[in-house]
Amino acid sequence: MTSTLCKLQAxxxxxxxxxDYVPWPELFxxxxxxxxxxxxxxxxxxxxxxxxxxxxxxxxxxxxFSQMAHLFNTSITNPQEDxxxxxxxVKALGGLMSFLSDDQEVEVFCNLIPALLxxxxxxxxxxxxxxxxxxxxxxxxxxxxxxxxxxxxMPAIIGFCLGCMxxxxxxxxxxxxxxLVVATMSESKPKTFGKNTELLHGTLESIFNLIxxxxxxxxxxxxxxxxxxxxxxxxxxxxxxxxxxxxxxxxAQGTLDMLACEIPKKYIFEPVVKMxxxxxSSQNENHRKAGIACLGVIAEGCAEPLREHLAEIMPIVxxxxxDPSAPVRExxxxxxxxxxxxxxxxxxxYSDQVLPIAFALLDDKTVxxxxxxxxxxxxxxxxxxxxxxxxxxxxxxxxLAQMLETTxxxxxxxxxxxxxxxxxxxxxxxxxxxxxxxxxLMARMMIITDEKLFSLRGRALECMGHMAIAVGxxxxxxxxxxxxxCACEGLTFDNTELHEFAYAVFANLAKVMKAEFSxxxxxxxxxxxxxxxxxxxxxxxxxxxxxxxxxxxxxxxVTSSQIANIN
Amino acid sequence: MAYLPGQGEYGGLDDSDGEDENGNYVIQVRTALLEAxxxxxxxxxxxxxxxxxxxxxxxxKTIPLLQKAASNWHPLIKTEVADAFPSMILAVIAxxxxxSVEWKKGDIEAASPLTAPTTAIVTIVLKELMGLMKDxxxxxxxxxxxxxxxxxxxxxxxALGPVANxxxxxxxxxxxxxxxxxxxxxxxxxxDEDDDDHDSFMTSVxxxxxxxxxxxxxxxxxxxxxxxxxxxxxxxxxxxxxxxAMAMGCLGEMAQELGDAVKQYxxxxxxxxxxxxxxxxxxxVKRNAAFCAxxxxxxxxxxxxxxxxxxxxxxxxxxxxxxxxSDTSAAxxxxxxxxxxxxxxxxxxxxxxxxxLPVLLSKLPLVNDQTENEAVYKCLLGLLQMNHADVSASKAxxxxxxxxxxxxxxxVDDETQQKLKMALPALG
Numbered sequence: 001m002t003s004t005l006c007k008l009q010a011x012x013x014x015x016x017x018x019x020d021y022v023p024w025p026e027l028f029x030x031x032x033x034x035x036x037x038x039x040x041x042x043x044x045x046x047x048x049x050x051x052x053x054x055x056x057x058x059x060x061x062x063x064x065f066s067q068m069a070h071l072f073n074t075s076i077t078n079p080q081e082d083x084x085x086x087x088x089x090v091k092a093l094g095g096l097m098s099f100l101s102d103d104q105e106v107e108v109f110c111n112l113i114p115a116l117l118x119x120x121x122x123x124x125x126x127x128x129x130x131x132x133x134x135x136x137x138x139x140x141x142x143x144x145x146x147x148x149x150x151x152x153x154m155p156a157i158i159g160f161c162l163g164c165m166x167x168x169x170x171x172x173x174x175x176x177x178x179x180l181v182v183a184t185m186s187e188s189k190p191k192t193f194g195k196n197t198e199l200l201h202g203t204l205e206s207i208f209n210l211i212x213x214x215x216x217x218x219x220x221x222x223x224x225x226x227x228x229x230x231x232x233x234x235x236x237x238x239x240x241x242x243x244x245x246x247x248x249x250x251x252a253q254g255t256l257d258m259l260a261c262e263i264p265k266k267y268i269f270e271p272v273v274k275m276x277x278x279x280x281s282s283q284n285e286n287h288r289k290a291g292i293a294c295l296g297v298i299a300e301g302c303a304e305p306l307r308e309h310l311a312e313i314m315p316i317v318x319x320x321x322x323d324p325s326a327p328v329r330e331x332x333x334x335x336x337x338x339x340x341x342x343x344x345x346x347x348x349x350y351s352d353q354v355l356p357i358a359f360a361l362l363d364d365k366t367v368x369x370x371x372x373x374x375x376x377x378x379x380x381x382x383x384x385x386x387x388x389x390x391x392x393x394x395x396x397x398x399x400l401a402q403m404l405e406t407t408x409x410x411x412x413x414x415x416x417x418x419x420x421x422x423x424x425x426x427x428x429x430x431x432x433x434x435x436x437x438x439x440x441l442m443a444r445m446m447i448i449t450d451e452k453l454f455s456l457r458g459r460a461l462e463c464m465g466h467m468a469i470a471v472g473x474x475x476x477x478x479x480x481x482x483x484x485x486c487a488c489e490g491l492t493f494d495n496t497e498l499h500e501f502a503y504a505v506f507a508n509l510a511k512v513m514k515a516e517f518s519x520x521x522x523x524x525x526x527x528x529x530x531x532x533x534x535x536x537x538x539x540x541x542x543x544x545x546x547x548x549x550x551x552x553x554x555x556x557x558v559t560s561s562q563i564a565n566i567n
Numbered sequence: 568m569a570y571l572p573g574q575g576e577y578g579g580l581d582d583s584d585g586e587d588e589n590g591n592y593v594i595q596v597r598t599a600l601l602e603a604x605x606x607x608x609x610x611x612x613x614x615x616x617x618x619x620x621x622x623x624x625x626x627x628k629t630i631p632l633l634q635k636a637a638s639n640w641h642p643l644i645k646t647e648v649a650d651a652f653p654s655m656i657l658a659v660i661a662x663x664x665x666x667s668v669e670w671k672k673g674d675i676e677a678a679s680p681l682t683a684p685t686t687a688i689v690t691i692v693l694k695e696l697m698g699l700m701k702d703x704x705x706x707x708x709x710x711x712x713x714x715x716x717x718x719x720x721x722x723x724x725x726a727l728g729p730v731a732n733x734x735x736x737x738x739x740x741x742x743x744x745x746x747x748x749x750x751x752x753x754x755x756x757x758x759d760e761d762d763d764d765h766d767s768f769m770t771s772v773x774x775x776x777x778x779x780x781x782x783x784x785x786x787x788x789x790x791x792x793x794x795x796x797x798x799x800x801x802x803x804x805x806x807x808x809x810x811x812a813m814a815m816g817c818l819g820e821m822a823q824e825l826g827d828a829v830k831q832y833x834x835x836x837x838x839x840x841x842x843x844x845x846x847x848x849x850x851x852v853k854r855n856a857a858f859c860a861x862x863x864x865x866x867x868x869x870x871x872x873x874x875x876x877x878x879x880x881x882x883x884x885x886x887x888x889x890x891x892x893s894d895t896s897a898a899x900x901x902x903x904x905x906x907x908x909x910x911x912x913x914x915x916x917x918x919x920x921x922x923x924l925p926v927l928l929s930k931l932p933l934v935n936d937q938t939e940n941e942a943v944y945k946c947l948l949g950l951l952q953m954n955h956a957d958v959s960a961s962k963a964x965x966x967x968x969x970x971x972x973x974x975x976x977x978x979v980d981d982e983t984q985q986k987l988k989m990a991l992p993a994l995g
Binding site for chain 1: 603609611622632763764765808849893895
């Protein structure tokens with residue numbers, strides 16, 4: 001064995017060799033022999049060696065791929081084989097598949113996908129999360145492979161992934177990896193996915209089941225987007241360490257969002273909306289929650305067909321906003337916000353129905369509904385004309401200002417400032433009577449120095465900028481200097497979010513104040529240009545050859561010692 | 568607010584130093600800084616656009632930095648740079664040309680109205696934008712089209728001249744889905760373009776086609792054989808509604824800007840497209856088809872008189888739309904009114920006024936698309952001026968329309984209102 005290993009140090013084959021040249025024939029003969037060995041350890045080692053040498057094999061040993069595939073197949077499909085050996089075979093096979101995923105040569109290994117999935121199912125059943133996780137990572141790498149065999153096996157791959165997504169015995173991270181494979185498949189092969197009605201319907205059904213069978217909020221996306229708000233939502237149970245983990249609902253909704261964005265609308269729109277509507281007419285509040293939440297989730301991806309069918313969809317959402325169940329109302333609110341964001345400008349013709357409902361929901365008992373209705377108002381008002389907002393302007397400004405003064409919840413504070421800003425934009429000059437009151441409120445927030453509340457400080461600054469746009473130069477002039485001072489002071493803190501808000505307010509104030517803004521340029525422009533010069537990272541190609549060389553050297557060392565252990 | 572952070576090609580990147588699964592790339596990202604940088608570019612753009620001459624002293628330092636940012640690896644920055652570029656030109660125009668440039672459609676023989684400093688900046692910026700139009704990110708390509716449109720509409724044909732060929736080639740590539748940002752899309756899938764959804768960035772591409780026609784005028788006509796089929800491909804009934812509306816709108820703009828230069832394509836391209844558009848199930852497509860029909864008749868005059876009865880009948884169908892349904896349905900009816908008005912003015916003898924005029928008047932004043940007021944009132948005032956025999960039969964309706972159009976709260980512009988007020992006494 002030692003002699004075989006020494007031959008590993010044979011010089012690398014060079015490009016001038018004929019195509020049928022087999023470099024290091026002894027290497028593969030040795031591995032093939034080891035994989036048939038009576039000793040379990042030797043068989044495992046054979047595959048571990050392959051795994052360690054994936055890059056080298058993938059690059060130089062293509063002539064032996066079909067023999068290798070045969071070895072993998074024999075091991076994975078052999079019911080008598082030891083699990084350790086099978087797992088090693090899966091890791092080596094997976095490594096090669098990932099390494100070759102962009103290469104046509106991956107085909108010979110992709111033919112093993114059915115066998116691999118069969119084995120994956122066994123791993124899932126015995127809760128071998130490590131192996132399932134490894135396989136899911138490989139399937140993710142294969143999703144973008146140009147190899148037609150992957151497309152051919154896509155239904156089976158997705159079927160397995162849906163099984164993992166549903167499996168409550170698996171860790172959320174593993175289930176989330178499975179969801180990522182489904183989402184990536186929809187991104188890489190949207191037409192094939194969409195055309196396969198059975199596959200698409202099965203996928204959607206699984207997603208809906210996950211949402212309706214879970215007690216989690218269906219409007220969570222809004223809160224998840226801002227970890228600081230989770231405190232409001234989760235109260236004492238909030239665990240800052242845990243704020244990145246997926247939940248069943250976020251996993252399912254994230255996948256649905258991707259499907260809605262990627263799959264051609266002619267295939268996905270109708271089935272999704274039918275499922276939403278069917279759920280919504282259920283007696284079960286959790287089903288209604290799922291139906292209405294999913295309408296919100298698909299709003300971005302299916303914006304175009306939704307705009308065309310708004311007349312049928314809006315009555316459902318408006319009805320849901322008055323549902324007796326708070327989780328349903330919360331999701332309706334979320335859906336209204338999403339539709340307001342993505343179905344412009346068609347949705348504006350519903351302003352006389354949406355505004356009173358969103359306004360009423362500001363009084364809802366649940367913090368989430370309150371904050372979400374501010375989001376609806378923000379999304380909605382941004383595009384409204386003074387005529388549309390006039391009937392509600394006074395009560396709206398008063399209500400939002402009062403909420404802002406009384407609430408202790410950061411989500412409600414931030415969203416009500418945002419909603420005030422949007423209301424100002426909609427009302428234009430008619431906002432002038434309120435500017436003094438609102439500016440006084442903002443003044444307190446624009447000088448916050450508690451780092452945890454910087455986003456509120458930023459929102460306040462943003463609100464000043466929006467009010468400037470709304471009321472114009474003359475009415476805003478009294479607040480110009482103070483706003484500029486607070487924005488510039490924000491730049492002295494080491495907080496990029498605050499800087500971003502400052503730049504946005506500079507942009508708006510320049511637009512409004514025009515020539516009166518010019519005296520600021522001398523100091524401001526050099527600062528802005530300096531930001532442009534800062535390094536924001538880049539994509540660099542590594543020096544591959546050197547890395548490979550090092551790998552081969554270390555491999556020789558590793559394998560020698562492992563073999564020594566076995567013997 | 569972006570829904571579900573972590574989705575999309577770049578959405579998942581966080582402040583990180585890392586290496587991908589194959590160890591091929593080292594990715595170092597500072598997302599927060601990217602956002603701040605984007606904000607700084609927005610601010611520079613707005614300052615350039617609104618502080619005018621006061622910003623000019625900073626251009627020397629700003630332009631090279633924007634050029635460098637244009638090659639940033641992240642689309643977030645590239646799109647923002649494309650957005651900011653036209654503002655740099657606005658600053659120069661504020662200081663060199665007092666805020667606006669007078670140019671004439673298609674006139675490249677005359678001396679350039681642009682001063683040397685303006686030409687210098689325009690040249691640099693357009694060259695940079697030509698590169699960004701070929702970017703492999705769609706959003707960036709789309710924003711660059713918007714920027715080019717903005718610049719050539721501000722500066723005219725002399726600005727476009729040096730890059731015209733390159734620009735036309737890029738636009739054509741984008742329309743035929745063969746530009747760098749469209750390659751590799753579903754490469755491993757069977758190509759079936761009927762499955763493609765509407766790509767919102769394509770609207771920017773079509774808008775740029777309209778701007779090119781507006782600026783180049785008759786010089787654009789030689790490219791119609793390549794551009795018309797590419798645009799009409801989006802008008803096919805199998806394409807999504809937004810694509811059909813976009814293509815119809817683009818044909819309308821071309822007809823409006825090119826006038827009789829589209830003559831030889833009327834029978835085989837424009838007329839069939841208009842008739843299909845008018846019969847489309849979607850009101851937006853109908854609206855754009857009506858507009859296209861009106862401006863085509865306006866540009867082609869008697870040449871299309873033979874098609875009037877067919878057109879009048881097809882456009883007439885739009886008057887049956889319930890305009891209380893939505894803004895789009897109201898706009899479709901308004902554009903049908905404008906189309907009738909343009910047809911009457913282009914060839915009064917070809918329109919059976921006793922039938923057409925009452926239908927038209929019954930739908931006036933316009934309720935949604937106020938940009939069409941000019942065409943409508945030009946026609947009505949023209950008929951009055953001609954003292955047309957059929958007017959006297961409809962005098963009461965004329966009076967009602969003029970009274971409503973000049974009433975408190977009317978959205979008709981002041982100048983037109985003045986003319987209508989002057990005409991009112993004669994209506995009895």
